[in-house]
Amino acid sequence: MAARTDTRIAPEQPPPSPRGVLGYRAGRERPAGGWELWTWLFMRISGIVLLFLAVGHVLIMHVGGEGVSRVNFAFVATRWSSPFWRTWDWALLSLALLHGINGLRVVVQDYVRPVAWRFAVNMLFYVVGFVLFVLGTVVVFTFDPSRWPGVAR
Amino acid sequence: MAKRKSDVGTLYKGSPGQWSWMAHRITGVAVILFLFAHVIDTAVVGWGPNAYNRVTAVYHNWVVRLLELGLVAAVLYHAINGVKIMILDFWPSTARHFKVLSILTSAVFVLSMVPIVWIMGRDILDLAFHWNL
Numbered sequence: 001m002a003a004r005t006d007t008r009i010a011p012e013q014p015p016p017s018p019r020g021v022l023g024y025r026a027g028r029e030r031p032a033g034g035w036e037l038w039t040w041l042f043m044r045i046s047g048i049v050l051l052f053l054a055v056g057h058v059l060i061m062h063v064g065g066e067g068v069s070r071v072n073f074a075f076v077a078t079r080w081s082s083p084f085w086r087t088w089d090w091a092l093l094s095l096a097l098l099h100g101i102n103g104l105r106v107v108v109q110d111y112v113r114p115v116a117w118r119f120a121v122n123m124l125f126y127v128v129g130f131v132l133f134v135l136g137t138v139v140v141f142t143f144d145p146s147r148w149p150g151v152a153r
Numbered sequence: 154m155a156k157r158k159s160d161v162g163t164l165y166k167g168s169p170g171q172w173s174w175m176a177h178r179i180t181g182v183a184v185i186l187f188l189f190a191h192v193i194d195t196a197v198v199g200w201g202p203n204a205y206n207r208v209t210a211v212y213h214n215w216v217v218r219l220l221e222l223g224l225v226a227a228v229l230y231h232a233i234n235g236v237k238i239m240i241l242d243f244w245p246s247t248a249r250h251f252k253v254l255s256i257l258t259s260a261v262f263v264l265s266m267v268p269i270v271w272i273m274g275r276d277i278l279d280l281a282f283h284w285n286l
Contacts, residue, residue: 044243047235054228058225058228063225063269063273067273069212072209074202096185103182103185128189132189139198142199143199
């Protein structure tokens with residue numbers, strides 16, 4: 001008798017879920033291991049650093065002071081006279097590109113299914129990212145306003 | 154047979170994280186695409202004041218400023234929602250309070266946007282209509 005009651009009630013119970021306390025995932029599943037786990041971890045660690053670098057940059061350059069209306073050659077010359085801001089901007093450039101391009105790779109994984117297309121799209125982003133990294137690095141470390149005397153105060 | 158509606162969310166089979174997941178993607182892609190352009194426009198500073206000041210003149214325009222406000226919002230949303238993702242990932246038991254976390258995330262984002270919209274919005278209105286607020 002008890003056994004029969006059990007079989008009638010059992011289908012009403014939700015099946016045990018392997019997906020945590022909510023019964024569904026609240027975000028992207030953590031990869032099991034290997035390269036994907038490392039990039040997963042990198043996204044979070046670089047995210048914490050970018051929380052300061054990127055949000056700080058946006059608040060200082062776009063919201064504070066007079067925002068972008070004060071930004072011109074003389075402004076950059078003054079700002080980059082300090083190694084602190086050159087380092088900040090270079091770290092932001094590197095981490096934002098790595099974080100952003102890995103993010104694009106994850107998005108491409110979802111939306112570009114054919115293997116050849118996926119490879120091509122990813123490669124395009126990698127090449128663009130690399131070229132911009134080199135360009136940004138060269139400019140941030142070789143910029144010398146004294147080549148244009150009288151412009152920067 | 155009745156049309157099957159989603160059990161847990163507003164979209165077809167969506168779960169409560171779907172909107173923030175979508176917003177996180179859209180803001181992320183928007184920011185990286187802007188970054189591509191921004192690295193190039195900043196790099197022009199290496200070609201001297203004439204070139205660079207011509208480039209930055211693009212930003213003295215209310216339409217571009219409106220886009221800039223959107224960029225700031227995108228960066229902030231992505232950052233604040235990113236904190237939520239990390240809390241859920243590193244302390245999985247917090248998923249129990251997923252709804253509270255989502256409301257908190259949205260509240261922090263909206264509250265931080267209030268002064269920003271005021272500050273940047275004043276400049277935009279000044280450029281667009283010469284309103285001096």
